[in-house]
Amino acid sequence: MTLRIVIADDHAMFRSGLRAVLDAQPDMTCVADVGDGYSAVEATRRLRPDLVILDVRMPKMDGLAATHELMAAGNKDLKVVLLTTFDADDYVRKALASGVSGFVLKSLPPEELVTAIRVAARGDTYIDPSVTRRLVPRLADALVPTARPRGAAPGVDRLTAREHEVFLLMAAGLSNAEICDQLYVGSQTVKTHVSRVLAKLGLRDRVHAVRFAHHHGLIEQTDTSGL
Known part of the structure; x- marks a missing residue:
């Protein structure tokens, strides 16, 4: 199945570059690219894409x-990913409150952006790792008012030592590339560990991994001092 995408960004060069990246993917096609939000809403209503990328x-x-506007239209299957150069807290809060499936900085490498789109398309939520890492300390109390005693996290005992390391680094907001650098392993190895961690703990995505770690008092064990 090919993912049909609409791109909306007022910078024509960025828009055309992003379209080229997406059209090069075997499972994606850009059905329209426009320069403002009004045109994005119109194109979405007319073309009914699977996912919309909005600056x-x-x-x-x-x-x-x-x-x-798009959420109010009632298309529950439509996924929205927001792109921005600015990672102000107010943007993040409003974006997540609106129900978007992704919040991504334009500085994210193209391969990570493609990953973010695929995560959003399958129904999960992708937040730019740099945003997650910055907000984790302030969001911890809001995510879980009361934490369970350390050691009571279900499924953690099923993780191997390496999977446990990967899990804690994920929970601290590190991207796959940063985990590779931290653990001195290849990208495919990290992807495999991430998939196994999510499966063993019954988590949907990285956002849920952050919540899970804070809920069970595990995040304090993460050591990213080598970064």
Whole structure:
């Protein structure tokens, strides 16, 4: 199945570059690229894509307003990924509250952006690792008002020593590339460990891994001092 995508960004060069990256993927095709939020809403209603990528700051209608318009249309299967150069807390809060499936900085490498789109397309949520890492300390109490005693985390005892290391680094907000650097292992190895960790713990994605780690008082064990 080919993922049909609409791109909305007011920078034509960035938009065309992103379209080229997505069209080069065997499972993706860009059905439209537009320069403002109003046009994005119109194109989405007309073409009914599977996923829409919206820049936060655009003329006529910004990405957040366009997201609200698209969500209000009642298409529950539509996925929205927000792109931005600015990772202000207010943007993140409003984006997540609006129900987007992804919040990604434009500085994210193309291969990671493609990963973010695939994560969003399958129904999970992708938050840029740099945003997750910065917000983790402040979000911990909000995510879980009361933490369970350490050691009571179900499924953690099923993880191998290496999977446990990967899990803690994921929970600290590190990307796959950063985990590779931290553990001196290859990218495919990290991807395999991440998949096994999520499966063994019954977690959907990295966001849930962060919540799980904080809920069970595990995040303090993470040591990223080598970064």
